[in-house]
Amino acid sequence: MTTTSDVTTTETFDSLDPATGDVIGTYPIHTAEQVNEAVAKAKVAAEWWSGLTFNERGDRLKAWGGVLTRRIAQLAEVVHAETGKPTSDATLEVALVLDHIAWAAKNAKKVLGRKGVSTGLVMSDHSATLEYLPMGVVGVIGPWNYPVFTPLGSITYALAAGNTVVFKPSEYTPGVGAWLVDAFAQVVPEAPVLQLVTGLGATGEALCRSGVDKIAFTGSPGTGRRVMHACADTLTPVVIEGGGKDALIVDADADVAKAADAAIWGGLANAGQTCVGVERVYVHEQVYDEFVSAVTELASGLRSGADSEAKLGPMTMPSQPGVVRSHIADALARGGRAVVGGLGAVGERFVQPTILVDVPEDSLANTEETFGPTMTVAKVRDMDEAVALTNASKYGLGSTVFAKKNGKAIAHRIRSGMTAVNSVISFAAIPTLPFGGIGDSGFGRIHGADGLREFTYAKAVASRRMPGLMNLMSFSRTAKNDKAVVTLASLLHGKG
Template sequence: MTTAPTLTASSLATARDVAAWWWRLGFGARRDALLRWSAILGRRAPEITAVMRVEGGKADADATIELTVAVEHLRWAARNAERVLRRRRVRGTWLSPEQRAELAWRPYGVVGVIGPWNFPVLTPLASIGSAVAAGNAVLFKPSEHAPMVGRLLTETATEAMRGAPLVTFVEGGPEAGAALVTSGVDKVAFTGSTATAAKILAAAAPTLTPVLTECGGKDPAIVAADADLDRAAASVLWGAMFNAGQACVGIERVYVVDEVHDEFVRLLTAKAARLTAGRDGDLGAIAVPAQLDVITHHIADALDRGARALTGGLGAIEPPYVQPTILVDVPDDALVVTEETFGPVLPILRAADLDDAVARAESGRYHLGAAVYGGRQARAAADRLTCGMVSIDSALSFAGQPSLPFGGRGASGFGRTHGEAGLREFAVARSTVTRRGRQPFELTGYERGPHALPFAETVLRKVFGGAR
């Protein structure tokens, strides 16, 4: 592998030149290049997933799933960018029939992307893929905990672009990320903690640099009385334990209505007892050692408050692994219920009914995703949630749909990746109006004639004034 350059003024200047060239190529050439990139990622999948396993301790299945979904998102952006962002005619108004209105989307220019360590391929590629499909160049700073994967993404992008440095690797930790935000890039896409997002927004404020933030989550699942309990238990367990629980959209708390609570707990606990964490286990490692302290603190806090561990517990922490931990009798104010644990720990809470479950699921400052399991009432319950994404009778499925926007609100951030909204996140709306003749009653000018204003006054009174 080549040595990664650090961020310099020349990096930004080069990226600007490349961005201008890239935009001039047009949608068709950009689509072909991005599809080449997706093909290269597919061919080099064994190498990339091996690095993901070594660098982040991922389980084999987790690495394969992440790369597969990431490539599919890249292919969707490549194939749909022209449809979403092309110049189009927009319906005008009868007040100005001589004007032709058009809307187009233009790239920002250079986008800075700061990636996370938990999904070092899928998450940054969601932003990078949309950004480059929209016509931008990218300065990419991966997490300092996953630099090798970041280098591979950058190298494969350059290979797909026939050597053009469309995606430039920025090496370093938090200082490099801070420098990227204030470097003069035209937009920043950040994925990480809510606290770090606040610092990035403050750093970007003096230059009014727009920022997309995808932050933490404390995603709830709701299990209604008419749910298929066995399927719900299997789905919730995967949603909580996938990637060893290190997912912003992972299920981190479950509210189960009272009449099916005990049976659901029995089913889920039996399934969880069959899982193992380890080098060849179902669950991979905790990628960042400091996260083990958070997981330990959350489990200990819950147990101190009267919770019971049906599987796992404090004894489940075997660095760098944590065995699946299922907790019951957990109070609502326990840290494992209110704060992001980011580990394979799942509290199951008893709800009086579906209304109680929805109300408690809505608590807290995070509003990223959620899951609802049930029959006829599931859709209505899902519609009452204020998070950015909901899956019904499945877990995390919205993240795998490339046509759907991904993002949250509140402390979970703002802005969207994926889908049409993700493409437009990295483009600026450009409005154009072309005059094609004279208007019978010219209002916009000082030579409008004696009849223009009376005509407008008549419209106000008789047309607009009578509108319903």
């Protein structure tokens, strides 16, 4: 059995080490025909996979998680090679996904399985059941910044729900995708339940048009719109995670040292290439100077590089330093100041940490996703202003609040899909919580019960369980029946 199309292709592309530009792997550019063949195989495999019980599928998923666990160092090295992120960060990425695999395997039956529901008094002569059935074949288009954690948030939950999956990883991380698919084939050798297709944008578009039953995409809002356009012709539903411009709020009573540490890690880890990373910080005027001093000291002690001592790796995508440079330049030209870094921090492959203050709210550094090791810090008079500025963004993915007294209250006022209080990005690591956003950050959810239901359709069944007192769904219904219905409705709802 193969995990990709059996048809050979002559066109290929290279996977490059982003720190050096060296070729580390060569992969096929799968054509639309080959993608269609993979989807056709997945449709056949779906009949077998969906026919297994929840427990049988769960056992396979747990076995897959076991392979990832035992070979975590090997997978982390593949992630490091293709993304450039430090091996320690790559290891953490793999470790965090293991809880999600275990949770989905264990809870799919509870969330999706058939259960009886109330019929109400009017329809009391019926019984009713509700269950969530697999859609069939799910196409997953993954990102390069977290090439294990992010796509598996869709793949794992889709598989647990009974779907088969055709996975198109980013062209920057095809080796990670191949590793994951090969590992799954070890525990599910019977059928091509999880397949790999590789290539550039045209391969992703072909997957959108291939007849899959749903597409799960993670990437930029612009590419997300193109995915939706490609899916529109066949009415293929999509779940879109389109990035963010996440804010961190610091109240006057916050633990400033911990808030600064969280901001630096949330904003600069993975060289800032995190969809739920911290890009904007709003700090109460009473602790602003203390906070700026703390983040300046912390950021000054970090360095991007390819050596083992560097905490930050290179920009994975070659075009990204140019984006970061343009955002820094715009901020500085409009009156902003760099207390750490600046334009000189942006190299050809590496970007050093940059902290910007006094940046106008309508600057690129505050309105567009930078996706680099930078952040803006602004002073606010109170939390009302902090929330208003946070919510002014067209994005609405994640957010963070540091406060001792009103942290949760502030969190519930933020227009975002997820918020962490006195921690950062913690919501992504909790399997019971859904992951996703609103606005330009997309729609739909992965993770948790919502993530399982995202890859299913609801199946409702109403069944007569006793002779009807009155048959309402018939032309034989009498005036007496109508009067009884009105009387019953008045008793039940009239006082409302």
